[in-house]
Amino acid sequence: MYDHLTLISGRCHPALASAISDYLGVPLARVELGDFPDGESSVRLNHNVRGRDVFLIQPTGPPANDTLMELLILIDTCKRASAERITAVIPYFGYARQDRKDAGRVPITSKLVANLITEAGADRVLTMDLHAAQIQGFFDLPVDHLYGSPVLDEYFRSLQFPSGEIVIVSPDEGSIKRAMQHVEGLGGALAIVDKRRASATETRQANLIGGSLEGKTALVFDDMISTAGSICGAVDVCKRFGARDVYVAATHGVFCGSALEKLAKAPVKEIVVTDSLPLPDEKRLPNIRTVSIAPMLGEAIRRIHRNESVSVLFD
Template identity: 70%
Template sequence: MYDNLTLMSGRAHPQLTTEIAEYLGIVPASLEISNFPDGEISLQLMQNIRGCDVFLLQPTGPGVNDNLMELLIMIDACKRASAARITAVIPYFGYARQDRKDSGRVPITAKLVSNLITKAGADRVLTMDLHAAQIQGFFDVPVDHLYAAPILDGYVKSLRIPEDELVIVSPDEGSIKSSLMHLDNLGGTLAIVDKRRTNALETKQANLIGDSLEGKTALIFDDLISTAGSIVGAAKIARDHGATRVYLGASHAVFCGEAYNRLREADVTEIIVTNSLPLKEDHLLKNLRTISVAPLLGEAIRRIHSNESVSYLFD
């Protein structure tokens, strides 16, 4: 169906690659990946990709260093195998938190990783819900930046929450723009949690700014849930201000550190995330709802391969 389209996956999230391949009606390319005794990654492509339009799927989530290095090695292997074009499909882009120098003597890791991916030989990058949108400008190759908001909002609409009972709660001031995107799609009103970061691991939620939550349903969206400290703190603020139900939503379920324990103990109705990252089956929460982004990424891959507009997917 697709001339020379080749989809392959590293070890970070093969299940998502399988779902995308099913959407496209193709079979993922075969490759062998293993580790030498000292931990170095060994990789070999098991089919000819000369002249092919190659899409490499590899989210760089936990463990980020191994997944990133594996992506770079895959790109290098495809480049040396004479692929016509290489697109790095990175549903979750790791090392994105340090996107600027906010104090002295610190790195800008988002720019460093962008350079590594470009220098390794990627001709294009397809990603989703970057921690900071300006990271697109760190690349010297085209970047297609997708948003999971329409998918998450589609599920929320199926819950049929009355618009006059709905309040979109931004977990901090930095998430106001994305919260407004959800507000446009779902209606309701807006409230903002006043969050102060005490250090790299801890945050403190102080006040609520905006519409009253008394007797309302609160929807708290963030781009990612890492240790869950921020979003669970925002949920507590919402409950303290009278919300009868609280839903949490995030594009990326990083879920590290105390995340599972905090979410399990949180007084929330449901946690809605995408499968941009694999979830630990033995830790799954009863109130966790996972929405697949395979159709979104698959359609983007189809459009890129066919030289069609991708902006249709995130306008």
Template identity: 65%
Template sequence: MTDLKIFSGNANLKLSKAIADYLGVGLGKIALGAFPDGETSCKIEEDIRGRDVYLIQPTCPPANETLMQLLVMIDSCKRASAERVTTVIPYFGYARQDRKDEGRVPITAKLVANIITRAGADRVLAMDLHAAQIQGFFDVPVDHLYAAPVLNEHFLKMNIPSEDLVIASPDEGSIKRALGHAKRLGGAVAIVDKRRTSAENTTQENVIGGPVDGKIVLMFDDMISTAGSICGAAKVLRQRGAREIHVACTHAVLCGPAVERLTAANLNSIVCTDSIPLTPDQLLPQTKVLSIAPLLGEAIKRIHRNESISRLFH
């Protein structure tokens, strides 16, 4: 691993250090800051000529700032003659607009993919993209990781009997995810019927599938943003008699009224990964944060050694 270099942006230093510790290498020396007018400044403070470089930076809020910092880091490495630059993006922001569902709107996910590619990224390592087709927006190889093994391992330790367990999908778009978790954890599958009334508001009225009365319900989603969908689904499941409700997601964005909604939802537990750093006011008493550092570290090691990534999920 001597020709491997890992650098971190400022978005999630704790995760970057954990990944470096897993790999047994130190984080590379980099000076990141801002000029007096707010422009991003960057300097790589060690030799990376001919090295295999990995830049760890989730483009989480503030998205514009973290994205710009990633782009400047990529350019710095390319101009310092790095052999290969891989961007490790645990959370890929700007992923919601992945298609034109109405007139005169952008496909921002494609735009950001183009910018990262043109900046000089040779490869992208991402986790639980909001839509799988975003992989095709990049003109460089993309390794797409899933946090499902990490989340499943947590719930397997709870030893919930299969006959008491229901895996609920908070909307129709997450059915495939729910089926995948049910295959590993067991239990029945239920779907909450969600109707979107606006960009910010949704309504949930019906539960399709296995009965939830007296059951322990697990709900999985790729991200919790304003928590409207997940809390609306939890309310319906409570009305249908669910005994316990546990919510899990990969990316805890938790913006706007999310914390207030999750507090009012009276969930038994909220499980997320450390792809996005949480502030103290975002950490509720029932929140459990799982580390994805070993998974990302192992993926980086396999990319560096030209080994299979898909074997991590078999």
């Protein structure tokens, strides 16, 4: 079944790559990854990829410049080694925030990165929960866009909340569609936090639209937790409107800046993230739970390799 499939891991998240390898029963290819004395990335494949279907597993998370450059060099290496097809498996797609010109004289870095990946020689991209879905259109090659919601929903179903107890909360108006997916998967009512931008760097959460939270369990879903400002603001609103317990969930646990400090002080029962990014010990709070996307990515890779439908994973 996997005679022509090759898995290669970058240095960003070898644990996830290893879990995908275990799921598929395909060993990771041998590759030497390092840095030259001046900081440039060094790559050498010790595995024949000629005529093979190669999947490069590398989230472009922090440090984004290093992980992105390593991915580009890996793509170029496989292209020059005569791989038949190269799929960039990017569980977390960095540089996704600037997906449009919302002010004068600013770049659209999402499009720039899409161009770089395409020009490096990738034939396909497999990614998960892009910050903005339209980024798929920035690529002039096929993109398989997965969602973390089934994995997160499975975890919350395992907690067996009593019927009618939960309210799914969208932390802002832009996340309503995502929240609706979780309503379909978990049931419960929908509520929306009214988020207003106070300045270029500050937001203010004041009101709640929709279902009552009095005495209920609030489940707040977002695509990522970066600085945790929006999430913590949404948690405060939930508690102010009477929520008994608040759970926070996101596909990508970036946790940069003062995020962990804010979350440690927030009245959150659990913070649930996937393993799309590595979570070192220094970023682990006692109430952080991690659920694995390795089986989902592994199954998507299997289906792409065999030219089968990927969207069936979400039917």
